Amino acid sequence: MTPLEFRDPVRAKELSAALARVVSEIGxxxxxxxxxxxxxxxxxxxxxxxxxxxxxxxxxxxxxxxVCVTDQPEIDEGVALARQGVRLATYGDMLRVPGTAGxxxxxxxxxxxxxxxxxxxxxxxxxxxxxxxxxxxxxxxxTTAVATAAVIVAGVPxxxxxxxxxxxxxxxxxxxxxxxxxxxxxxxxxxxxxTITGSRVFEPFVERHRLPVVVAGFxxxxxxxxxxxxxxxxxxxxxxxxxLFPRCVTPDGNRRALDLLxxxxxxxxxxxxxIAHVPNGNLRLxxxxxxxxxxxxxxxxxxxxxxxxxxxxxxxxxxxxxxxxIASPNDCTLxxxxxxxxxPVGACMVSSEGTCRIWHEYGGIPELGEPICRFCL
Amino acid sequence: MCLGxxxxxxxxxxxxxxxxxxxxxxxVRLDLADEPVVVGDYVLNHVxxxxxxxxxxxxxxxLSMYEELVKANTGRGPADLMAADVLGEIEAxxxxxxxxxxxxxxxx
Numbered sequence: 001m002t003p004l005e006f007r008d009p010v011r012a013k014e015l016s017a018a019l020a021r022v023v024s025e026i027g028x029x030x031x032x033x034x035x036x037x038x039x040x041x042x043x044x045x046x047x048x049x050x051x052x053x054x055x056x057x058x059x060x061x062x063x064x065x066x067v068c069v070t071d072q073p074e075i076d077e078g079v080a081l082a083r084q085g086v087r088l089a090t091y092g093d094m095l096r097v098p099g100t101a102g103x104x105x106x107x108x109x110x111x112x113x114x115x116x117x118x119x120x121x122x123x124x125x126x127x128x129x130x131x132x133x134x135x136x137x138x139x140x141x142x143t144t145a146v147a148t149a150a151v152i153v154a155g156v157p158x159x160x161x162x163x164x165x166x167x168x169x170x171x172x173x174x175x176x177x178x179x180x181x182x183x184x185x186x187x188x189x190x191x192x193x194x195t196i197t198g199s200r201v202f203e204p205f206v207e208r209h210r211l212p213v214v215v216a217g218f219x220x221x222x223x224x225x226x227x228x229x230x231x232x233x234x235x236x237x238x239x240x241x242x243x244l245f246p247r248c249v250t251p252d253g254n255r256r257a258l259d260l261l262x263x264x265x266x267x268x269x270x271x272x273x274x275i276a277h278v279p280n281g282n283l284r285l286x287x288x289x290x291x292x293x294x295x296x297x298x299x300x301x302x303x304x305x306x307x308x309x310x311x312x313x314x315x316x317x318x319x320x321x322x323x324x325x326i327a328s329p330n331d332c333t334l335x336x337x338x339x340x341x342x343x344p345v346g347a348c349m350v351s352s353e354g355t356c357r358i359w360h361e362y363g364g365i366p367e368l369g370e371p372i373c374r375f376c377l
Numbered sequence: 378m379c380l381g382x383x384x385x386x387x388x389x390x391x392x393x394x395x396x397x398x399x400x401x402x403x404x405v406r407l408d409l410a411d412e413p414v415v416v417g418d419y420v421l422n423h424v425x426x427x428x429x430x431x432x433x434x435x436x437x438x439x440l441s442m443y444e445e446l447v448k449a450n451t452g453r454g455p456a457d458l459m460a461a462d463v464l465g466e467i468e469a470x471x472x473x474x475x476x477x478x479x480x481x482x483x484x485x
Binding site: 119120121122140143144146150151154195196225244246247248254256257260 | 406
C-alpha cells in the first residue's frame with residue numbers, strides 16, 4: 001500500500017469533475033454538507049481542496065474537534081486540580097484552551113505541573129516512575145477514548161487516575177440535524193471514529209432524519225470521492241449510509257475496542273462548548289472504575305474559578321455558531337484580529353483541528369484559480 | 378488527537394509492535410487490534426495504539442470504488458505533502474517519553 005495512491009492527481013481531477021457535474025445536476029445552490037472531523041478540515045486545507053469545490057457546494061466543518069467542544073467547566077476542573085497541586089498529564093492541544101479563569105497553560109505558568117503526552121500510555125508510565133498522584137486529563141472522541149479504556153483495563157498503578165472529557169460523536173450529529181436554521185443536507189462521517197464504531201452506527205440517524213451519511217478517509221481522493229457519493233445521494237433523494245473507507249471501516253467496527261470502550265465508559269449527557277447539551281455525548285467512567293476516576297478521588301473545587309465572569313472578548317466569540325455550521329470564521333469580528341493562534345479567544349483557534357486555526361493557517365478558501373488542488377500544481 | 382497514521386509493521390511481540398511510519402520507527406501497543414498483526418502488515422495507529430490492521434485487499438477495494446465513481450486513469454502524485462505533517466506529529470510524540478512542557482504533544 002502506498003499513500004500516494006490516494007493522492008493521484010489524475011484521479012483527483014476526475015473526481016472533482018464528477019463532483020462539479022453532480023452538484024450542477026442538483027440544480028440549486030448552495031448545497032450544504034457537513035463533516036464532523038478536524039482531520040477532514042486539515043486535509044481539505046492542506047491539499048487546497050476547498051478552492052476546487054464547485055461554487056454551489058458548501059462543505060462545512062461541524063463540531064469535529066474534540067478539543068474545541070470541551071466545555072469551560074471541564075477545562076476549569078483541570079485547571080482547578082492543577083492549581084490544587086495535583087500533577088496532570090494531557091494531550092498538547094488541551095493546554096491553551098480557555099477556561100473561565102485561564103487555561104492549563106496559565107496554570108502551568110503559575111507553577112502547576114502539567115506533562116504533555118502523545119499517548120495515555122506515556123501518562124501511565126509517568127505514574128509508574130513516580131510515587132505522586134498523576135491525573136490524566138483525557139480528551140478526544142471514541143477513537144481516543146478506546147486507548148484510555150485499554151490502559152485502564154490492562155491495569156494502572158494506584159497513583160494514576162483519569163479526568164474524562166471524552167466525547168462520543170454520533171449523538172451530536174442528531175443535534176446539528178435538528179438545529180433550527182440548519183442547511184445541512186448530508187454528512188461526511190469521520191473515518192477514524194468509524195473505524196471504532198463501524199458504519200452501521202449511523203443507520204438509526206439516517207432513518208430518523210432522512211439525511212445521507214458517507215464514511216470518508218483522510219486522503220484527498222477519499223474526501224473527493226465521498227463528496228461525489230454524498231451529492232449523488234442528495235441529487236437522487238436517497239438517504240443511506242455508504243462506507244467509502246472500507247480499508248479501515250467495517251460495518252460493525254472494531255469489536256475488541258468497542259468492548260473495552262463500553263466496559264470502562266458510559267455515555268451521559270453534557271454540554272459541548274458552543275453547541276448545546278448533547279444527550280449521551282460525553283463519556284464518563286462507569287461506577288466500577290470509580291477508583292481510577294479523578295472526580296471521585298479528588299475534591300475539585302471549581303467554584304472559585306467560576307465566580308469570575310468571562311471576558312468581553314470571550315462574549316463576542318462565535319465558535320459555537322461556527323461549529324454548528326451556521327457561521328464561518330470570516331463572519332467573526334475577532335478572527336485574525338483579537339483572536340489569533342498565539343493569543344486565542346475561542347477554542348476553535350487553539351486546536352490544530354479547530355476550524356478557525358486551520359482557516360487562519362491556510363487561508364480558508366484560497367483563490368487558486370485553475371488547479372484543483374495544491375498537489376496538482 | 379484525531380490523526381490516525383498508517384504504518385508498516387516491522388517487528389511484533391506479545392503486546393506491542395514496532396511500526397515504520399515513513400521511515401520513523403515507533404513502538405505501538407496492540408491492545409486494541411481486532412485481529413492478529415504480523416510483520417509486513419499495514420496498520421492504522423492512533424495515539425500509540427493500533428486500531429486497525431489494513432488488509433491490502435481492502436486498499437484495492439477502496440480504489441476500485443473510486444474508479445466506479447469516475448472512470449479514472451493511472452498516475453502518480455508528485456508530492457507527499459501530508460507525510461511531513463505526519464512525521465512532525467510522530468516526532469513530537471518523543472521517543473516514548475512524556476515532555477515536561479513547551480513542544481506540543483502532537484496528539485491532536
